[in-house]
Amino acid sequence: xxxxxxxxxxxxxxxxxxxxxxxxxxxxxxxxxxxxxxxxxxxxxxxxxxxxxxxxxxxxxxxxxxxxxxxxxxxxxxxxxxxxxxxxxxxxxxxxxxxxxxxxxxxxxxxxxxx
Amino acid sequence: xxxxxxxxxxxxxxxxxxxxxxxxxxxxxxxxxxxxxxxxxxxxxxxxxxxxxxxxxxxxxxxxxxxxxxxxxxxxxxxxxxxxxxxxxxxxxxxxxxxxxxxxxxxxxxx
Numbered sequence: 001x002x003x004x005x006x007x008x009x010x011x012x013x014x015x016x017x018x019x020x021x022x023x024x025x026x027x028x029x030x031x032x033x034x035x036x037x038x039x040x041x042x043x044x045x046x047x048x049x050x051x052x053x054x055x056x057x058x059x060x061x062x063x064x065x066x067x068x069x070x071x072x073x074x075x076x077x078x079x080x081x082x083x084x085x086x087x088x089x090x091x092x093x094x095x096x097x098x099x100x101x102x103x104x105x106x107x108x109x110x111x112x113x114x115x
Numbered sequence: 116x117x118x119x120x121x122x123x124x125x126x127x128x129x130x131x132x133x134x135x136x137x138x139x140x141x142x143x144x145x146x147x148x149x150x151x152x153x154x155x156x157x158x159x160x161x162x163x164x165x166x167x168x169x170x171x172x173x174x175x176x177x178x179x180x181x182x183x184x185x186x187x188x189x190x191x192x193x194x195x196x197x198x199x200x201x202x203x204x205x206x207x208x209x210x211x212x213x214x215x216x217x218x219x220x221x222x223x224x225x226x
Contacts (some may be wrong), residue, residue, distance in 0.1 A: 031212065033213065033214075035216075040218075041218060042119075042203065042216040042217055042218035042219055043159070043203070043205075043214075043216040044216075045213045045214070045215070048212050048213055050212070055212070056212060056213060059213075091158055091159075098212035099212075101146075101147055101164070101166060103149070103161055103164060104149075104161075104214060105161070106151075106158040106159050106160070107158060108157070108158050109158050
């Protein structure tokens with residue numbers, strides 16, 4: 001079956017603009033995660049969805065970041081008034097549920113560059 | 116203090132040798148651990164997961180977990196140049212449905 005897909009694959013924007021990043025999880029996966037990976041760094045957790053609700057938003061760096069998930073499927077991560085430090089690869093992952101033994105499968109990522 | 120620690124490397128091994136990748140974690144309550152491989156410019160792909168003390172083998176890969184020492188390792192037997200990548204260790208965080216990742220160990224396998 002199809003894996004996790006993300007769009008766009010690359011996004012270049014100017015400082016101060018808003019951007020939307022999209023994630024389409026594996027069909028049937030109820031849990032969806034957003035991570036950020038800066039150059040040479042590990043993955044930084046941003047937010048997690050179980051169904052349409054987000055029990056854990058603890059990783060969102062600031063109130064410029066928000067995310068939603070509709071229909072228990074597609075999720076959108078929005079960054080308002082982008083800053084240069086927002087430049088990173090944004091990775092989405094999904095898993096069948098949110099249990100500790102559930103493997104997270106990653107999408108190809110969106111590379112965001114803020115000029 | 117990082118919650119999951121890995122040596123950044125690079126770890127260089129010759130083709131055919133055993134590569135040993137190590138990881139320590141601070142959350143004693145973490146129950147499951149994952150090893151992901153990440154090629155440059157690509158997204159992480161799962162190699163193995165482990166949640167019981169001891170060894171778990173899958174082909175050329177063996178994951179080892181020692182909860183008392185809070186230590187996880189990944190052994191790659193008969194290393195191949197195609198194994199050259201960054202290996203990410205992740206722990207499932209207690210009470211939170213997220214993975215906490217180390218910064219990864221870069222492995223270089225020379226022909």
